[in-house]
Amino acid sequence: MIRFRNVTKHYEPNVYALRDFSLHIKPQDFVSIVGKSGAGKTTLIKLLTAEERPTKGRIIVGGWDITNIHLREIPFLRRQIGVIFQNFMLLPNRTAFENIAFALQVCGAAPHKVAKIVPQILKIVGLGHKQDFYPHQLSGGEQQRVGIARALIHRPKILLADEPTGNLDAINEQEIINLLKKINELGTTVILVTHNKGIVNSLHKRVITLDAGELVNDQHHGKYII
Amino acid sequence: MVVSCLRIIKFAWQDFYRNFWLSVVVIIVLILALSSVNALVGLNVLNGEMLKILQNKISVNVFLSEKISAAQLANFQNYLHGIKEIDKVVYVSPEQGLSQFKAKHKNDQAMIDALSELDKNPLLPTLVLFANDTKAFGNILAQIDSSDYAALVTDKNFDDHEDAINKINSFSEKARVVGLVLAAFFALVSILLIFNAIRIIIYTHREEIGIMRLVGATNSFIRLPFIVESIFYGLFAVALTTILCYGVCWLALPYVNAFFGSSIDLFAYLNTHLWKMLGVEVAGVILLNVVSSGLAVARYLKV
Numbered sequence: 001m002i003r004f005r006n007v008t009k010h011y012e013p014n015v016y017a018l019r020d021f022s023l024h025i026k027p028q029d030f031v032s033i034v035g036k037s038g039a040g041k042t043t044l045i046k047l048l049t050a051e052e053r054p055t056k057g058r059i060i061v062g063g064w065d066i067t068n069i070h071l072r073e074i075p076f077l078r079r080q081i082g083v084i085f086q087n088f089m090l091l092p093n094r095t096a097f098e099n100i101a102f103a104l105q106v107c108g109a110a111p112h113k114v115a116k117i118v119p120q121i122l123k124i125v126g127l128g129h130k131q132d133f134y135p136h137q138l139s140g141g142e143q144q145r146v147g148i149a150r151a152l153i154h155r156p157k158i159l160l161a162d163e164p165t166g167n168l169d170a171i172n173e174q175e176i177i178n179l180l181k182k183i184n185e186l187g188t189t190v191i192l193v194t195h196n197k198g199i200v201n202s203l204h205k206r207v208i209t210l211d212a213g214e215l216v217n218d219q220h221h222g223k224y225i226i
Numbered sequence: 227m228v229v230s231c232l233r234i235i236k237f238a239w240q241d242f243y244r245n246f247w248l249s250v251v252v253i254i255v256l257i258l259a260l261s262s263v264n265a266l267v268g269l270n271v272l273n274g275e276m277l278k279i280l281q282n283k284i285s286v287n288v289f290l291s292e293k294i295s296a297a298q299l300a301n302f303q304n305y306l307h308g309i310k311e312i313d314k315v316v317y318v319s320p321e322q323g324l325s326q327f328k329a330k331h332k333n334d335q336a337m338i339d340a341l342s343e344l345d346k347n348p349l350l351p352t353l354v355l356f357a358n359d360t361k362a363f364g365n366i367l368a369q370i371d372s373s374d375y376a377a378l379v380t381d382k383n384f385d386d387h388e389d390a391i392n393k394i395n396s397f398s399e400k401a402r403v404v405g406l407v408l409a410a411f412f413a414l415v416s417i418l419l420i421f422n423a424i425r426i427i428i429y430t431h432r433e434e435i436g437i438m439r440l441v442g443a444t445n446s447f448i449r450l451p452f453i454v455e456s457i458f459y460g461l462f463a464v465a466l467t468t469i470l471c472y473g474v475c476w477l478a479l480p481y482v483n484a485f486f487g488s489s490i491d492l493f494a495y496l497n498t499h500l501w502k503m504l505g506v507e508v509a510g511v512i513l514l515n516v517v518s519s520g521l522a523v524a525r526y527l528k529v
Contacts, residue, residue, distance in 0.1 A: 049440075072445060079442035089437055106443035108230040154442065 001027040001158065001189050002048065007057035009043050009213070017043035019213040021057070025191065027157070030184045032192045032200045034224055035210035041193045044210075045160050048191075049081055050074045062157060079107060082151030082159045082188075086166035088143045090135045096122065096146045097131040103153045117153065125149045125179060141172025148179060158189045165196060173199065197224040230447060238454035241427055249459060252416070252423050256463030256515075257470065259412030260507055264471050266405035267503075268492075272482065273398040275490050280394070286363055287383040288353040288370065292320070294378050299351070302375045306355065309369055311362035316354040323349040350380060417518040420459065424452050424522035435527065449523050456519035460511035464504065472496065 002025040009018040018040045025031055033041050046052040047059055050069050058067045066077055090099050097118055104114045122128050125145040127138075135143050144164055151159055161180060165173040177199055184190045194200060200207055200223065207222030208215060217225060242249050290299070299317070306315045318326070324347050331337040341348075357363055367382060428435070438448050475492040482490055496503075 075442040075444045077442075078440065083440055089433070089440070091434060091437065102437065103441035105233055106438045106441060106447055108227070108233075108444075108447070110229055150441065 001025050001029070001062060002191075003058075003060040004044075004047075005058040005060070007047065007054045007059060009040075009047065009052065010055040016213045018047075018054075021213065021215055023208065023215060023218075025189060027189055028184065028187055030181070030190045030192070030203065030205040032194060032203060032205060032207045032222075032224075033210065034194065034200060034207060038212075039210040040213040041210060042162065043213075045083070045162055045191075045193060048158075048160060049083060050077055075107075079154040080156050080158065082148075082154070082156040084144065084147045084151050084159070084161050084164050086163035088135070088140075088147045088167075090143055090146055090150075092135050095132050095134055096127055096138065096142075096149075099135070099146055100150045100153055103150045107154070121149045121153055124152070139172065140168045141175055144168065144172070144176050145179065148176070148183070152183065152188075156188065158191065159183060161190065161192045161194075163194055164192070165194070165199065177203070200224040234447065234450045234454055237451040238458060241431070241451060241455050242458045245423075245427055245430070248423050248426065249462075252419050252459045253463045253466065255412065255416050255419050256459060256511060257467050259409060259416050260463060260467040260511065261470065262405055262409040262412055263507070264467065264503075266402060266409065269398060269401050269405065271492075271495055272490075273394060275486065276394055279486060282356070284357070284363075286355045286357075286367065288355060288379055289350045289381040289383070290353065291378050291380055292350055294351060298375075298378060302378060303353070305373060305375060306353065306370075309366060311357050311359065311366050312355055313358045314356040316356075318352045318354060320347045320349045320351055323347075323352055413514060416514060420456050420515055420518040421522045423459075424456060424519045425526050427452065427455070428522070428526045449527055452523050452527070453516055453519050456515035457512055460508065460515045464507045464511055467507070468500075468504065 002023070004021055004023040007018055007021045008016065010016055021040070021044075033044065035041050043052065047054055048061065050066055054067060058065060060066070061077065062080065064077070069077060091102065094102060100118045100121060101114045104117065109117075119128065119131065122131050125148055127142060127145050127149070130138065130142065133142075135146070138146065144167075147164075148159075159180070164180070165176050168176060173196070180190050180192065181203075192199075192203075204221050206220050207217070207224065209217035209222075209225060290302075294302075303315055303317065306312055327349065328338065328341070355363075355366060357366060370376060370379060370382075435448060472493075475496060479490075479492055482492065
C-alpha cells in the first residue's frame with residue numbers, strides 16, 4: 001500500500017528530517033508512528049500527502065510513484081488519503097454538515113450526491129443528530145469525529161491521523177481510537193502519529209519508532225518504547 | 227464541470243460580499259479610472275462638435291459688381307456649384323446684407339448713425355461660399371481669379387476662424403494628455419489595490435484554503451474564485467460608471483448647450499455608443515483585474 005525506499009528529506013542548511021528511511025505498510029494495516037519531537041513524523045505525513053518532496057529515494061502509494069508527482073495530480077492523490085489533525089481544522093462558520101459537504105463540493109460533487117453521502121457518513125461517526133451544530137457547539141471529541149467524517153468522505157484507502165487525540169480528554173480519546181479501529185476493520189489503512197504511550201500500548205498493533213529521521217524500531221505487536 | 231463553475235462563482239460572490247467594504251474601496255478606485263477615460267472621450271466629442279460649429283462658420287464672401295445682371299449672377303453661381311471643393315453657395319443681396327448688418331450692430335448707435343448719413347446702401351451683392359474643407363479656400367479663390375467671372379468680382383473677404391480652431395486643438399491635445407496621465411495613474415492604483423485586496427482575502431481565507439488543499443480540491447478550483455471576484459469588481463465598476471456617466475450628462479447638458487449656443491444631444495451619442503463603450507470598458511477592466519488578481523494569487527496562494 002505504502003512504500004518508502006531509502007527516502008531522505010534534507011532541509012537547508014544541515015537538517016535531515018528523514019535519513020535513508022525505508023518502510024513498507026501493507027493494505028489494511030494499523031500502524032502507530034512514535035518518536036520524539038523532530039524525529040521526522042510530521043515530515044513523513046507531509047511526504048505522503050505531497051506537501052513536501054523527498055530529497056532522495058522513492059515513495060510509492062497504492063502502486064503510484066509519487067516521488068515526483070505533477071502539481072495537477074496532487075489533488076487526486078489527496079482524495080485517496082484522508083487526514084485528521086490535533087486541532088480538527090474545521091471551519092467555524094459552517095455546521096457539521098456543511099464542513100463535511102465542503103470537502104465534496106470543492107471536488108465538484110453534484111448536489112444530490114452531497115445530500116445523500118454526508119448524512120450517511122455523519123451517522124457512521126455517530127453524529128447524525130448533530131449535523132446542524134456549529135463546531136463551537138460540539139465537544140472536542142465530536143469535533144474530531146466531524147474531522148474524521150470529512151477525511152472519510154472520499155472513501156480513502158489510507159487515513160493519516162496526526163495526533164488526533166492531542167486535544168481530548170481520556171473518554172473522548174478512547175472513543176476516537178475506537179472509531180479509528182472500526183474504520184481500519186472496514187478496510188482502510190490507518191497511520192496514527194502520536195505521543196500517547198497509553199494508546200499505543202493498548203492497541204497491540206504495529207509500532208514504528210523514529211529517532212532523528214531514522215527508523216529505529218519496527219514491531220508488529222509493539223509497544224511505545226521511547 | 228458546470229457544477230464546479232457555478233461553485234467557483236458562488237464562492238467568489240460570497241467573498242465579494244463578506245469583504246464588502248474592501249470591495250467598495252476597490253470599486254470606487256476603478257470608477258475613478260473609468261470616469262477619467264469617459265471624461266477623455268466626452269472631451270473629444272465636445273471638441274469635435276466645437277470644431278464642426280466653427281468650420282461651418284468659415285466662409286469666403288465674394289463681393290460682386292453692383293452692375294451684375296441676373297443672368298451673369300446665375301451663370302457665376304452655376305460655375306461655383308461646379309467646383310467640387312465648394313459645399314454651399316449663398317447669395318446675399320445688398321438689401322439682405324444691409325438688414326443683416328443692422329441686426330448685427332443694433333447695439334452700436336454710432337454705426338447705425340453713420341449708416342443713416344449715407345444716401346444709398348453701401349453694400350454690394352455678395353456670394354457667401356462654404357467649403358467642404360477649410361484648407362480648400364486657397365484653391366477655390368485661385369480658380370475664381372483665373373475664371374471668366376473674375377471681372378465680376380470686386381473684392382473677397384476671408385472670414386478666418388483658423389486661429390480659434392488651432393487654439394481648440396491645442397487645448398484638447400493638452401486635455402487629452404492630462405486625461406491619459408490621470409487614467410494611467412488610476413489604472414496603476416487599481417492594479418495595486420486589487421493585488422492587495424486579493425492578498426488580504428487570501429490571508430483571511432487561509433484556513434479554508436488549507437482545508438481545500440487537504441481534501442483534494444484542484445488548484446484551479448482553489449485559485450479561480452479570487453480571479454472571479456476581481457471580475458465582479460470590474461463589472462460593478464463599469465455598471466456604476468455608466469450610470470454616473472448618464473447622470474453627469476443630464477446635469478451638464480444645459481450648460482453645454484448654453485456654451486455652444488446649439489442643441490447637442492449627448493444622450494443620443496451615449497445611446498448610440500453604449501454597447502461599444504460597455505464592451506471596451508468591460509474588456510479593459512476585466513483584463514486589468516485578472517492580471518492583478520492573477521499576480522496576487524500566483525504570489526501568495528500556494529497550492
